Amino acid sequence: MALDTSKIKLLREETGAPVMDCKRALDESDGNMDKAKQWLRERGAAIAEKKAGRVASQGAVDSYIHGGGRIGVIVEVNCETDFVARSDDFKKLAHDIAMQIAATNPKYIGTEEDIPDDLLPDELPLLKQPFIRDSGQTIQGLVHEAIGKLGENIVVRRFSRFELGA
Numbered sequence: 001m002a003l004d005t006s007k008i009k010l011l012r013e014e015t016g017a018p019v020m021d022c023k024r025a026l027d028e029s030d031g032n033m034d035k036a037k038q039w040l041r042e043r044g045a046a047i048a049e050k051k052a053g054r055v056a057s058q059g060a061v062d063s064y065i066h067g068g069g070r071i072g073v074i075v076e077v078n079c080e081t082d083f084v085a086r087s088d089d090f091k092k093l094a095h096d097i098a099m100q101i102a103a104t105n106p107k108y109i110g111t112e113e114d115i116p117d118d119l120l121p122d123e124l125p126l127l128k129q130p131f132i133r134d135s136g137q138t139i140q141g142l143v144h145e146a147i148g149k150l151g152e153n154i155v156v157r158r159f160s161r162f163e164l165g166a
Helices: 005-015 019-028 033-051 088-104 139-150
Strands: 058-066 071-079 134-138 155-163
Touching: 005 019, 005 033, 019 033, 033 139, 058 088, 071 088, 088 139, 088 155, 134 139
Parallel strands: none
Antiparallel strands: 058 071, 071 155
């Protein structure tokens, strides 16, 4: 099937994925944009799985203040190189995660090491929570999407949330 370049361009603008990945996703989904986006998400998750063992010692600390200064969050998100850490996509990811923490007040990140056995059913760890801007995607999915786009392992290392009077 011959693809219209405008569809490839639109998919790239919406997802930030590389051009060839957008073309391949549209080829695999017979030109269906929703299926192509899903294909890109699945590809990002597969890439994330391959890169999971890599050391992520660079990164950024981001902060978010909400509610007229009543809630504040600081989060450390790590990647493999300082080049990626300085990119706009990485900075946006860190900021989105900080906003998620401010909105939902998770107690745990969601890695296997930090989840206690007695976790209550309504206490979703950060990585398992639906993203506040797109409830069809989890924070883990958002991180996997960034890994696919940026090509490096990305880890949410730690966070703190402060609320006046809490």
